[in-house]
Amino acid sequence: MTYSLKGKTALVTGASTGIGAALAEGFAARGATIGICARREDRLAEVLERIRAHAPESRSWAIDLADLDGIVGFATTVEAELGGVDILVNNAGIPKRRHVTRLDPETVESVMRINYFSPVRLTLALLPGLIERGGRIVNLSSVAARLGPPIEGAYAASKAAITAFSECMAVDLRDTDVQVHIVNPGVIDTELFHLPDNEPGFHSAVDALPVEAIVEPVIEMLESGAIEGYVPEWFGEVVAGKFADPNAFIAGTKAYATQVEAERS
Ligand SMILES: NC(=O)c1ccc[n+]([C@@H]2O[C@H](COP(=O)([O-])OP(=O)(O)OC[C@H]3O[C@@H](n4cnc5c(N)ncnc54)[C@H](OP(=O)(O)O)[C@@H]3O)[C@@H](O)[C@H]2O)c1
Secondary structure (H helix, E strand, O other), rough: OOOOOOOOOOOOOOOOOOOHHHHHHHHHHOOOOEEEEEOOOOHHHHHHHHHHHHOOOOEEEEEEOOHHHHHHHHHHHHHHOOOOOOOOOOOOOOOOOOOHHHOHHHHHHHHHHHHHHHHHHHHHHHHHHHHHHHHHEEEEEOHHHOOOOOOOHHHHHHHHHHHHHHHHHHHHHOOOEEEEEEEOOOOOOOOHHHOOOOOOOOOOOOEEEHHHHHHHHHHHHHHHHEEEEEOOOOOHHHHHHHHHHHHHHHHHHHHHHHHHHHHHO
């Protein structure tokens, strides 16, 4: 039988804006009750109002997910107030576009904290309930995890970590009804590309998709049970090409970065 969102509960992290907000609204429109969280309470309230038009029992929590010590307590609160979690969407994350020669260890660790350690803690805390309910875990990774883009060492490594964790988790959970999904967005037009403390990106060669474009592909992944998906889909072919010839791919990326820098100067 096709997987249906109707009657399910979903926790979407980082849903005050961007991809998280779009997924939360999309899931609610399909009949799921949604819990959303992020740091900005005012933005969460706006999203919650839109979600409640579809799913009145939905709710929100203001939380800094980089505070790792608070995660287990938060998971307990969510399970109690949402009545269990059927779908966990680990979406909250930050970019870090900074050249390796300007990176410091504290920055690298702070990116790992929100993009990797935090979703892993939340997943582990909710895992017993997810196993009991035959739930879904949707992890927002990135094409950066697979491609080695310029100035994204800290970010890409955090995404490669969540991708690797997700793949291994999918194998370990083979005797349960839990399914794991890795979503790799390419360039989706969100605030992520305009946040301070980031250097100019190298993504101008790719047309940004509107944020709504990610909703149907993720729902299709839930329905099909696909472990990994790219949005847009053609990034999957780019990644296949990279793995077929990593030397040529990294050489091409170096040439591209040099060309973009020359055009800027
Ligand atoms: N946009 C793309 O093209 C793209 C590409 C690849 C991967 N992704 C991934 O997709 C996910 C969503 O990104 P987006 O593009 O939608 O970016 P976004 O618009 O900047 O949204 C990021 C969300 O994460 C939340 N967040 C950040 N730090 C947090 C913290 N410490 N605690 C709680 N919430 C926090 C933000 O809310 P508050 O600021 O209110 O806390 C916001 O709701 C991220 O994991 C990102 O890496 C995006």
